[in-house]
Amino acid sequence: MTDAVLDRVPRRRVRISRKALPYLLSLPALLACIGILIPFFTAVAYSLQRYRLSQPWARKWNWGENYLNFLSDPSFWNTLQVSMTYAFLTVGIELLLGLGIALLLQRRTRFNNFVSIMLLMPLMTAPALASLMWKLMTNPGFGILSYFATLIGIEDFRWASDPSTAMLTVVLVDVWVYTPFIMILLLAGLRSLPRQPFEAAALDGVPRLFVFWRITLPMLTPFLLTATLFRMIESIQQFDIIYAMTQGGPGDKLTVFQVEAYLNFFQSTNVGRSAALLMILWVITYLLSNIFVKNWLRLREKQRGAI
Amino acid sequence: MYEKQKDLISAWQRGQLSRRGLIRGLAALGVTGATAGTLFNMMQTQALAADFDWKKHSGKGIKLLLNKHPYTDAMIANLDNFKALTGMDVSYDVFPEDVYFDKVTAALSSRSSEYDAFMTGAYMTWTYGPAGWIVDHNEWIQDSSKTNPGYNWTDMLEGVRKSCAWNGRPGGELGSDDAKQWCIPWGYEQNNLAYNAGMMEKAGAAVPTNMDEMIEAAARAQAGNDGIYGIGVRGSRSWATIHPGFLSAYANMGEIDLNVSDDGKLSAAMNTAGSKAFHAKWVKMIQDSGAADWSTHTWYQVGTDLGAGKSAMIYDADILGYFMNGGDNAMAGKLAYAPFAASGNGAPTPNIWIWSLAMSKFSKDLDATWYFMQWASGPEHGLFGAAEMDFVNPVRQSVWDDADFRARLSGSYPGYVEMHDVSAPGASIKFTAQPLFFDVTTEWAATLQKMVAKEVPVDEGLDQLAASIDRQLKDAGLG
Numbered sequence: 001m002t003d004a005v006l007d008r009v010p011r012r013r014v015r016i017s018r019k020a021l022p023y024l025l026s027l028p029a030l031l032a033c034i035g036i037l038i039p040f041f042t043a044v045a046y047s048l049q050r051y052r053l054s055q056p057w058a059r060k061w062n063w064g065e066n067y068l069n070f071l072s073d074p075s076f077w078n079t080l081q082v083s084m085t086y087a088f089l090t091v092g093i094e095l096l097l098g099l100g101i102a103l104l105l106q107r108r109t110r111f112n113n114f115v116s117i118m119l120l121m122p123l124m125t126a127p128a129l130a131s132l133m134w135k136l137m138t139n140p141g142f143g144i145l146s147y148f149a150t151l152i153g154i155e156d157f158r159w160a161s162d163p164s165t166a167m168l169t170v171v172l173v174d175v176w177v178y179t180p181f182i183m184i185l186l187l188a189g190l191r192s193l194p195r196q197p198f199e200a201a202a203l204d205g206v207p208r209l210f211v212f213w214r215i216t217l218p219m220l221t222p223f224l225l226t227a228t229l230f231r232m233i234e235s236i237q238q239f240d241i242i243y244a245m246t247q248g249g250p251g252d253k254l255t256v257f258q259v260e261a262y263l264n265f266f267q268s269t270n271v272g273r274s275a276a277l278l279m280i281l282w283v284i285t286y287l288l289s290n291i292f293v294k295n296w297l298r299l300r301e302k303q304r305g306a307i
Numbered sequence: 308m309y310e311k312q313k314d315l316i317s318a319w320q321r322g323q324l325s326r327r328g329l330i331r332g333l334a335a336l337g338v339t340g341a342t343a344g345t346l347f348n349m350m351q352t353q354a355l356a357a358d359f360d361w362k363k364h365s366g367k368g369i370k371l372l373l374n375k376h377p378y379t380d381a382m383i384a385n386l387d388n389f390k391a392l393t394g395m396d397v398s399y400d401v402f403p404e405d406v407y408f409d410k411v412t413a414a415l416s417s418r419s420s421e422y423d424a425f426m427t428g429a430y431m432t433w434t435y436g437p438a439g440w441i442v443d444h445n446e447w448i449q450d451s452s453k454t455n456p457g458y459n460w461t462d463m464l465e466g467v468r469k470s471c472a473w474n475g476r477p478g479g480e481l482g483s484d485d486a487k488q489w490c491i492p493w494g495y496e497q498n499n500l501a502y503n504a505g506m507m508e509k510a511g512a513a514v515p516t517n518m519d520e521m522i523e524a525a526a527r528a529q530a531g532n533d534g535i536y537g538i539g540v541r542g543s544r545s546w547a548t549i550h551p552g553f554l555s556a557y558a559n560m561g562e563i564d565l566n567v568s569d570d571g572k573l574s575a576a577m578n579t580a581g582s583k584a585f586h587a588k589w590v591k592m593i594q595d596s597g598a599a600d601w602s603t604h605t606w607y608q609v610g611t612d613l614g615a616g617k618s619a620m621i622y623d624a625d626i627l628g629y630f631m632n633g634g635d636n637a638m639a640g641k642l643a644y645a646p647f648a649a650s651g652n653g654a655p656t657p658n659i660w661i662w663s664l665a666m667s668k669f670s671k672d673l674d675a676t677w678y679f680m681q682w683a684s685g686p687e688h689g690l691f692g693a694a695e696m697d698f699v700n701p702v703r704q705s706v707w708d709d710a711d712f713r714a715r716l717s718g719s720y721p722g723y724v725e726m727h728d729v730s731a732p733g734a735s736i737k738f739t740a741q742p743l744f745f746d747v748t749t750e751w752a753a754t755l756q757k758m759v760a761k762e763v764p765v766d767e768g769l770d771q772l773a774a775s776i777d778r779q780l781k782d783a784g785l786g
Contacts, residue, residue, distance in 0.1 A: 053416055054434040054742035058784055069782075140599035141534075141617055161600035163760045249544030250602040251757035266409050267546070267745040269416075269434050 046275035053269035066276035075252060075260075079277070083256040083284075085167065086242075087235040090174040091228060097175065098182030098227065099220075103212075105183075106190045116187060123180045127173075131244035134173045135160070163250045170254060173241050178234075182227045189223030190216070222299055229292035233285055257281040359455035364675035365394030371679075372414060372425035373399050374407040377630075378494045378662055379426070381696035382683055389682050397679060415440040415667060423670035424680060429471045429661045429736055430546070432489035433744050437475055441665045443487035447677040458681050462703045466735035467492045471663055477741040477785045478567035490663035491684045492702040494692075497657040497730050498555040500645040501613060501628025502620035503638055506532045510619070514643075517651030518556060518588055521622070525596035528619035537596030539609040539621035544756060546748035547605060550738070552622030553589065553755075554658040556649035558737035560585050564747065565739040565776075573741060573785045575773035577751065578766075585649075587765045590758045602756045614638050622647065624660060625726065629699055632720055644722040646729040656733035661702070700727060707731075743783055747776055 016024060050062040070076040101119065105112040122130065137145045138159035149157040160169040193216070201211045217224075239258035242248065248255040248263065257277055264274035373379045379401060386397055400422075402410050411425055415435060427435065435441045447453050448460050460468075469482020471490045479486070500521075502514065507524070510531020515521035525537030541548040554564075562582045566574045576582065593601055598612065606627060612618040614631030616638045621627060625644065632642040648655040664683060666676050682688060689706045692698025694715065706712060707727070716724050738744060754772040757763045763771070780786030 052742065052783065053412075053438045055783065056438055135603070141612075156599065158599055161602045163757070163762055246603060247544045249753060249756050250760055251544075251753050251762055263749065266412055267749060268743070269412065269438070270746070 043275045043278060046271050047279045049272045051270075051272040051275075053271060062272070066272050067280075069273075070276070070280070075255070076277075078252050079255050079257055079260045080280075082167075082252075082254060083236055083238075083281075086171065086174075086238060086254075086256055087232055089167070089171050090178070090235045090238075091231045093171065093175050094179045094182050094231060095224065095228060097179045099186055099224070101179070101183045102186035102190055103216075105187055108191070116184065119183060120180045122177050123184075125177065126240075127177055128240040128244045130177050131173055131241045134169070134176070135245055138169060160245045161250065163253045166246060166250055166253045170242050170245055173245065174235070174238070177241070178231060182231060185227045185230075186220065186223055189220050193219050222296055222303075225292055225296045225299065229289060229296070232288055232292070236285060236288070237281065358457070361392045361455070361678065362394050364672070364678055367672060367675045368396035368398065369423040369670075369672070369676050369679055370421060371397065371399040372411060372422040373401045374426045374662075375401050375403050376426070376662065377697040378692070381692035381698040382688070384696060385688055385691050389679065392682065393678055395675065395678065415669075418669050420667075420669045420671050422667055423672070423676040424664055424666045426493070427490055427663050427665045429490060429663060430550070430738070430744050432471070432663075432665065433473065433740050433742055435665070436473065436487065436489040437742055440668055441489055442668050442673065443489070444491055444666065444677075444680070445488045447673075447680070448488060453674060453677055454681055455685070457687075458685055459703075459705070462686060462705050463492055463684075464495075464702055464704060464707075464731060464734070466731070466733070467495050467659065467661055467702050470659060470661060470736040473740045476571060478565065478571055478573050478739055481736055481740055490661075490665040491680055493662050493664050493684055494698055495659050495661040495700050495702050495734075496551075496624035496626050497655075497659055497700065497727065497734050498551045498623060499625045499628075499655065499657060499726050499730055500620055500622055500647045501625065501631070501642055502645065503613065503616065503618075503641055504643040505641055506535065506616075506619040512619070514645045515647070518560070518585070518649040520651075521647070521649070522588060522592045522595070525592060525620065529596045532619060535616065536598050536612075536618050537620070538592060539598060539604070539612050539618040540593065540601070540623060541606060541609055542593070542597070542601035542604045542752075542756065542759070544602070544749065544753050545605070546745050546752065548752040548755065549748040550658055550660060551606070551624055554737055555647075555656070556589070556622070557582070557585055558658060559649040559656050561650070563739070564737075564751075565741065565780075567739065573739065573780050575747075575776035575780075577776070578769040578773040583766055583769055586755075586758065586769060590755070590765055593759050594761075597759075601759065613642065625723070626699055629720055629723060630697070644720070644726040646726045654733050655730040656735075656737070657730050658737040659734050661736075741785060743779060743785065746779055750775060 047066055048061060048063050049059060050065065051059045105116050125133075137143045140146050140156070140158055140161070143159075146157060146159070149155075158165060160166045197215050197219075198211065201215060237258055238256055239262065242254045242256055243259050243262070246254050248259040257280070261274045261277040261281070264270045264277065373382075383399075389395070390397065407426075408431065411427065411431070414422055414425070415438070418440075427441075432441060448458075454460075465482075469486075471492055472482045472486035472488045473479055474483050474485045475487065500514070506528055507514065510528045512524040512527040512531065513520070515524040521538070527537075529535060529537035540552050560581065562579065562585055563576045566576045568574070577586075598604055598608070598618070600608075606624060609618075609621050609623050610627035610631050613621045613627070614634075614636035628642055628644055631638065633639050646655045647657075664680055666673055666680060670676050684702075686703055686705050689698065689701045689703045690709060690712070693701045693706050693712050694709070699716070701707060701712075707724075713724050738748075741747075750772060754763075754768050758765050758768045777786055
């Protein structure tokens with residue numbers, strides 16, 4: 001088609017009214033929402049039913065019975081306790097380590113940049129693969145970590161196979177995989193902090209520890225909160241590391257929400273109980289997120305006020 | 308095909324020549340083993356086609372959902388013959404076992420018509436059957452217009468065949484007259500002993516013939532060899548820990564998982580005095596002579612440890628002992644087999660795992676799918692798989708009776724055939740068929756883990772387990 005012909009073709013302009021424009025612009029988000037909301041409300045409906053795939057004739061609405069049963073179910077309380085312990089331990093340790101490493105790498109040098117990139121490697125590993133790797137490394141027969149344990153005089157250390165050390169082992173894997181995430185987030189935060197307060201403190205000869213507690217930490221808090229929020233949400237929903245390493249055992253030591261819900265659905269085909277467990281998990285995640293986001297907003301307002 | 312080769316194979320089919328004679332004859336004609344196998348199958352295909360309209364569904368296609376397994380490999384290796392025989396097309400998806408059953412549950416529960424047939428275990432059909440996801444295969448087996456005359460259903464080992472049939476009533480006897488044939492047996496595993504003869508000899512440990520001897524032999528083998536453990540059994544927090552050696556020994560001691568009352572109600576039977584005594588022995592055996600990381604051991608670790616020379620014996624699926632005695636395994640050729648009756652009285656009564664085939668109720672063409680099912684579970688493919696591939700254990704008596712197959716097994720795996728023959732009459736599923744099978748067995752495994760870790764005494768642990776199982780059965784309307 002020549003340019004002359006193109007010139008003769010009338011250009012069609014689609015007119016969009018000002019009223020419709022906001023709806024049109026938010027349509028993709030609405031569609032994405034529908035994709036999320038349909039399964040969500042389906043799960044809500046399932047959680048209010050007595051629904052086992054292996055007993056379709058017994059399927060009926062039991063409304064809140066699945067939830068009420070949790071109150072007297074010791075395995076549910078164990079799941080809640082294990083999930084919370086896992087989440088707080090992993091996030092706590094990762095925050096401490098991540099902050100420590102970020103502080104060490106704060107200065108922009110070639111070496112620090114190289115190390116920070118290297119430290120990101122575990123984050124590139126799929127958690128399930130990392131678990132298998134750790135499973136081999138902690139094998140009491142030939143695992144390298146078991147060998148190191150014997151070198152320092154710890155004989156017959158059974159890692160994830162022993163109820164007393166199972167939690168420690170999976171927490172270690174989680175820390176290995178996810179500490180770099182916190183480290184990189186805090187490192188970015190540290191490097192973006194204004195330099196004046198630190199320079200002023202240096203001129204005044206303020207001790208380093210004081211600077212850390214009174215200047216660095218308060219200014220870094222929004223970053224800490226963000227990192228904690230992301231990790232807390234992910235940790236409380238942990239599945240792959242624990243399932244790949246122990247399937248929730250030994251005994252009921254590691255039956256976190258996701259593992260319990262997965263086994264309930266795929267093995268026991270108890271759809272109702274599985275959905276109710278996931279709903280409780282959603283409520284916990286929602287509450288935690290709210291607390292963190294509110295605090296984050298409050299802190300931001302405070303900082304703006306200070307400026 | 309050369310006429311001389313054809314004649315030889317035809318002579319074998321008429322029974323005028325043994326299978327060994329056939330292979331020797333073909334070799335004399337310069338035909339390699341692989342080519343001989345192909346020729347042999349082609350001729351069998353022609354023979355099959357003689358008295359049944361195998362082309363009835365020609366041009367149609369079916370899709371299979373398969374688990375990565377030597378049985379699958381054997382079927383795929385022979386699939387061209389099925390295609391040639393029927394004119395049908397077969398496509399398939401193969402998944403590793405870790406995710407396989409999740410895939411099956413997802414496909415069936417969503418009522419997907421993507422797959423026409425799939426591999427399953429008999430235990431799974433206790434969920435799939437009542438859920439209405441699979442068909443009663445009796446409808447096809449008993450219809451002579453749909454099943455070829457050579458299929459010979461009763462050739463299937465009785466205990467295996469019946470274990471795949473259930474009337475759907477919780478606690479109902481497997482293989483009862485009113486039972487539905489939820490799946491078709493394909494290959495199966497007995498649970499017996501496979502041991503490292505050299506390690507046992509070095510330690511002066513005799514092959515055990517009852518539970519006490521097994522505990523003693525495991526301890527002795529462990530003490531007499533450096534850097535190994537005495538006995539490999541499964542220990543992960545899964546139903547799969549309960550069904551192999553553990554339940555085989557438990558059942559042989561006369562213990563049961565669940566009581567079934569006259570009115571059909573179920574209740575836990577794990578906390579009887581006999582059961583507690585058995586559990587105490589089993590737990591002690593693992594504590595004294597089991598793997599240090601027993602609580603994470605699946606069939607894979609149990610098998611590979613034996614193959615790598617890290618354990619002296621296993622009480623698990625016999626085919627693990629078969630596979631670990633060959634290939635690149637460090638202990639290849641050094642393993643031996645023994646049937647095992649935990650009570651020491653009478654013959655072994657192993658619980659069994661049956662890899663089976665089942666047709667999805669949502670298949671678009673069940674009749675066409677049945678053509679594949681009867682071919683894949685038929686005597687010809689069974690013999691091909693057993694003789695040419697690693698399709699052990701076959702589920703057909705005719706294959707076990709095949710002299711060449713027995714000679715091959717006995718030559719490479721001494722004692723394997725004898726172990727099978729002694730155990731086969733008592734081999735069947737020993738669980739009570741009911742829809743909460745996975746809940747019961749997973750919790751049982753978790754309790755076993757707690758007892759081995761000394762978190763709870765055996766008596767108390769079993770009482771807690773029984774109370775929990777009873778509560779769940781009641782909640783589900785079964786107790």
